[in-house]
Amino acid sequence: MKLYNIIGLILLVVSCNSKPGQEEPLQNNQDYTGPIIDMHMHAENDNTLPPDKLGLCIPLSNLVPHFDPKEAYADVWTNTLKNPNCKNPIWSSTTFEDYSSRVQKQLTKFNVIPVVSGSESVLRQWAIKFGDKIIPSIEFNLERDNLSADSLKSIINKQNIKVFGEISNQYAGIAPNDPRMDDYYAMAEALDIPVAIHLGTGAPGSPYMFSPDYVAAYSNPLLLEEVLKKYPRLRISVMHYGEPFIDEMITMMYHYPQIYVDLGGIQWAYPSEYFYEFHLKKMIAAGFGKRIMFGSDTFIWPELLEESITIINNAEFLTKEQKADIFYNNAARFLRLDK
Ligand SMILES: [Zn+2]
Known part of the structure; x- marks a missing residue:
């Protein structure tokens, strides 16, 4: 996110410095609203x-980063959602x-x-x-x-x-x-x-x-x-x-x-x-x-x-x-x- 903001800032500076009549750069970083x-x-x-309330951390692909098949996968999965390992999980209703x-x-x-x-x-x-x-x-x-x-x-x-x-x-x-x-x-x-x-x-x-x-x-x-x-x-x-x-x-x-x-x-x-x-x-x-x-x-x-x-x-x-x-x-x- 920080890198993204910095790029936005650079684009802003470039556009402020551009000469009149010069084409404005595409403002790709603007949010669609x-x-x-x-x-x-x-x-x-x-x-x-x-x-039960389940907590989701994203991205999903590495929610269970590795798994030893000596365990039951469903238990590992449920345990991961009950004890989410990120700062701000989304909790289910x-x-x-x-x-x-x-x-x-x-x-x-x-x-x-x-x-x-x-x-x-x-x-x-x-x-x-x-x-x-x-x-x-x-x-x-x-x-x-x-x-x-x-x-x-x-x-x-x-x-x-x-x-x-x-x-x-x-x-x-x-x-x-x-x-x-x-x-x-x-x-x-x-x-x-x-x-x-x-x-x-x-x-x-x-x-x-x-x-x-x-x-x-x-x-x-x-x-x-x-x-x-x-x-x-x-x-x-x-x-x-x-x-x-x-x-x-x-x-x-x-x-x-x-x-x-x-x-x-x-x-x-x-x-x-x-x-x-x-x-x-x-x-x-x-x-x-x-x-x-x-x-x-x-x-x-x-x-x-x-x-x-x-x-x-x-x-x-x-x-x-x-x-x-x-x-x-x-x-x-x-x-x-x-x-
Ligand atoms: Zn689908």
Whole structure:
């Protein structure tokens, strides 16, 4: 942060010294302060919040820096969250009341409209609490939900759901091109509803905890190729941009210009230097700045929203226009929001 401030100061001095008529340097270090669409927020309620307070330190990737398999990973993980090893951990709420008021504070403070993903019942609760201040998105897992495409369609219509996702089949070891998904993709294409699919990492060590069937290889965006040939009118957002398969994501964005990506919390999952240099900068450099959408992946820790906004604002290689695209314009276009 300090280095960033110093660079800002130098730019300011340079711009003060520039001669009249000389082009002003791009003020990349300015924060974006306009409205934000968060494409990736999870709806929690009393049934999904953990009973104990858990403290999160970011980045997530090195939360458990090493692990000896003589221990049980789930115990190590839980112990890490109960005894967070950083100065200012974010603590989870244990009640919906507290959680939703913290979420509301974040939304108001940063002028955020979130696409909120949850089950049918949780979304109903959120609709009562947040009204039309959120964009409802129906979560889906083929293994867990036991819901036909027709039943899903009637939920989408009845509850005025705007997005089909997060599709979290990867946690159940189901690939994006699994033929069992055909009916669902066909339904989404026919309804012309945007689809948001999880492709990327879960929690570190997730196969040893809540997702024994998780397949890291299914993060690969190339697995969507067959799907997009079969359903060319599908409006699809790759959540977590299929990280770390960044080159595969880039070739998919090149060949299938309808694909958008959402940053999906990867900004706090890895150290910023890595995220900036090898992911965000690379997608921007490849020319896809108009299809990258902000996504905080906020779940039991509401202030992940704030952390995520700060990390994107601190990316000094982004112009103000690129920040506005990521924070708002690209999602508004993808969702076809009215002005
Ligand atoms: Zn996800």
